Amino acid sequence: MRNIPEGLAVHLASGATTLCNCWRISRKDGVVLGFTDHDENLTFDGTLFRAGTGFEGTEIETRFGLAATGSELHGALSDESISEHDLVRGKYDAARVELFLVDWSNVENRILQRCGDIGEVRREGAAFAAEIRGIAHQLDQERGRLFSGSCDADLGDARCKIDLDDPAFRAAGEVASVQGASLVAISGLSEFEDDWFTRGKLVWSNGANEGLAVEIKAHRKEASVVTLSLWQTPPNPIAVGDAFVVTAGCDKRFETCREKFANTLNFRGFPHLPGNDFVVSYAVPGEPGHDGTPAR
Numbered sequence: 001m002r003n004i005p006e007g008l009a010v011h012l013a014s015g016a017t018t019l020c021n022c023w024r025i026s027r028k029d030g031v032v033l034g035f036t037d038h039d040e041n042l043t044f045d046g047t048l049f050r051a052g053t054g055f056e057g058t059e060i061e062t063r064f065g066l067a068a069t070g071s072e073l074h075g076a077l078s079d080e081s082i083s084e085h086d087l088v089r090g091k092y093d094a095a096r097v098e099l100f101l102v103d104w105s106n107v108e109n110r111i112l113q114r115c116g117d118i119g120e121v122r123r124e125g126a127a128f129a130a131e132i133r134g135i136a137h138q139l140d141q142e143r144g145r146l147f148s149g150s151c152d153a154d155l156g157d158a159r160c161k162i163d164l165d166d167p168a169f170r171a172a173g174e175v176a177s178v179q180g181a182s183l184v185a186i187s188g189l190s191e192f193e194d195d196w197f198t199r200g201k202l203v204w205s206n207g208a209n210e211g212l213a214v215e216i217k218a219h220r221k222e223a224s225v226v227t228l229s230l231w232q233t234p235p236n237p238i239a240v241g242d243a244f245v246v247t248a249g250c251d252k253r254f255e256t257c258r259e260k261f262a263n264t265l266n267f268r269g270f271p272h273l274p275g276n277d278f279v280v281s282y283a284v285p286g287e288p289g290h291d292g293t294p295a296r
Contacts, residue, residue, distance in 0.1 A: 200249030
């Protein structure tokens with residue numbers, strides 16, 4: 001049961017209320033932003049809650065039990081509030097969101113209604129909609145290890161142990177020509193074989209998208225032309241001369257770990273685990289091990 005502060009309870013019982021919603025967003029990098037649907041700025045707990053940003057929330061859903069529940073937060077994209085560039089760069093991924101019900105005539109009369117984390121974010125023109133996930137969503141996350149044929153480590157992490165600063169797996173280049181919103185011909189990677197950087201990461205080191213990281217969909221080398229196709233279109237147009245740094249990609253297969261990275265001792269999968277074909281197979285008379293004789 002939620003305890004309503006006495007001052008707020010008296011205000012609610014008066015019949016004439018001056019209430020608004022306030023949202024406090026705490027990013028992983030320590031930046032804290034406040035927004036309100038009131039028509040004037042409000043301040044409490046050391047946070048300025050800015051008005052006029054188009055923020056509004058959907059109906060809050062609450063259920064008994066441990067089922068995951070959530071709501072959505074809508075707002076306008078602008079440099080003064082939440083910018084599209086920051087959203088694309090992932091600065092709001094898993095950010096903490098607190099929703100307060102506040103008496104704007106006396107901000108001491110308030111109650112924390114809901115806490116959650118930002119999940120999926122959709123952008124629609126000059127606006128955005130962010131999914132707010134309740135604490136129960138953490139129960140849907142995997143814990144421990146899963147037995148699978150592919151590796152479950154991330155390339156270059158402490159379990160994989162590959163050094164991505166090694167020149168064999170890291171290179172710098174720049175855009176030679178733009179062939180599409182997410183397709184570019186590049187210079188600086190001619191010594192690497194076809195597909196070497198597929199599934200790898202590209203980080204822009206200058207230009208309009210400086211600092212933005214994106215996954216590489218395909219790395220192709222045909223004759224003297226090298227192209228990179230990106231999974232995500234950058235928020236700003238790519239220009240000739242934009243520089244970047246790329247790191248090699250991995251498809252998580254044992255053969256790739258052995259042949260491309262010579263890292264089989266650190267392979268974190270189970271390549272000899274029987275697959276679905278083995279599970280649904282049946283005994284065939286006459287085959288070794290199926291007629292009562294031991295398999296050789």
